[in-house]
Amino acid sequence: MWKRGVVIPGARMQRALEHPGTRRFSLTLLAGSDAAMRVQDEILLARLYNELVVAGRIHKTTRRNRFKGLDRIIVEVLGRELPDVPEIALHDVGASSGVTTLELWKTLLSVRPGRAHASDYYANMLLVRCEGHPLVVACDEEGAPLQFTLGEFVFSAGQRESLFRPCNRWLQARARARLPDVARVIAARKEGRTLPSGWSVEVVALWHPACRLAAAADARFTLGRHDVCAVMSPRWHFVRAMNVLNPGYFSPERQREAVRALAGSLLPGGLLLIGRTREEADSSNVATLFRASSAGLEAILDLRGGAENKELVLEAGKRS
Ligand SMILES: C[S@@+](CC[C@H](N)C(=O)[O-])C[C@H]1O[C@@H](n2cnc3c(N)ncnc32)[C@H](O)[C@@H]1O
Known part of the structure; x- marks a missing residue:
């Protein structure tokens, strides 16, 4: 009839973590200014990130060691291609929690000096509350809704609750009914106006605690919000866009726009890695490494057959 979610730490949360099932984890577990620092449990973080589906279809799923072998290859190629650069500048776009950026940076640092910037367009989430209301x-x-937490119940904003759980379905519909109010609150916040009485908005950064600590400790590691399609001046020796420009996420036209922006952000001779992790198969990374030349992007290395959109990247990356 119904299924409750996990909204507070405790015994139920532990059981839900030990027995992966269909219980939803509330994103409010990331709330509170020091919550992200407290959430050191990788399994819990993975469950929370699985709840994050942005732009209606793009998952923020990531994990430690996703690019372990690949990172070493990249650092080796950078050594061959750009041997004389005193400090490598790398940018990881669509980095999600940034945990794989941190790993790449550390692999680079074990060999030569470098700095790294992890960016994501969906770097923050907003938690909207109304005083005296459990939603x-x-x-x-x-302002696009991601999830509703109503008392002990947690619902996806995008996916309808199953017909087999009529209580959840009914509560989800009730939560949805508040969306026009939430939209007004977010619009007021965006325009710098006073929020309607009783409403509040909490901003929660979605970076991994280890990344926040690294950024606080070392100025060579930075975090920021960036749209993969936004134009940047040439400033990077290496740019990585893994699991971002997936054909399932972006239309061919948006992919081309992103490739032009990424290619334009490379310094002469700089490298760009585009690819995808085949989660549906063996979790291998299919990717192509491109080099910025006077004619545009050229492919210099295919991994596991190369990026699925390699031809599109080559075509969009040509210099006119
Ligand atoms: C599947 S995750 C990939 C994370 C990481 N690169 C990895 O491979 O483990 C895709 C990421 O792309 C981000 N994203 C979606 N649209 C974006 C955009 N227009 N600009 C920058 N990042 C975007 C999402 O927020 C999400 O964190």
């Missing part, structure tokens, strides 16, 4: 709506920064 918390988690939204992206544009």
Whole structure:
């Protein structure tokens, strides 16, 4: 009839972590200014990130060691291609929690000096609450809802609750009914106006605690919000866009726009890695490494057959 979610740490949370099932984890577990620092449990973080589906279809799923072998290859190729650069500048776009950026940076540092920037367009989430009401709506920064927490119940904003759980379905519909109010609150916040009485918005950064600590400790590791399609001046020796420009996420036109922006952000001779992790198969990384030349992007290395959109990248990356 119904299924409760996990909304507070405790025995139920532990059981749900030990027995992976269909219980939803509330994104409010990331709330509170020091919560992300407290959430050191990788399994819990993975469950919370699985709840984050942005732009209606893009998962923020990532994990430690996703690119372990690949990182070493990249650092080796950078050594061959750019041997004389005193400090390598790398940018990881669509980095999600940034945990794989941190790993790449550390692999680079074990060999030569470098700095790294992890960026993501959905770097923050907003938790919208109304005083005296049990509903918390988690939204992206544009105000698109991601998840509802209503008392002990947790619902996806995008996916309808199953017909087999009529109580959940009914409560989800009630939560949805508040969306026009939430939209007004987010619009007021965006325009710098006073929020309607009783409403509040909490901003929660979605970086991994280890990344926040690294950024606080070392100025060579930075975190920021960036749209993969936004134009940047040439400033990077290496740019990585893994599991971002997936054909399932972006239309061919948006992919081309992103490739032009990424290619334009490379210094002469700089490298760009585009690819995808085949989660549906053996979790291998299919990717292509491109080099910025006077004619545009050229492919210099295919991994596991190369990026699925390699031809599109080559075509969009040509210099006119
Ligand atoms: C599947 S995750 C990939 C994370 C990491 N690169 C990895 O491979 O483990 C895709 C990421 O792309 C981000 N993203 C989606 N649209 C974006 C955009 N327009 N600009 C930058 N990042 C975007 C999402 O927020 C999400 O964190």
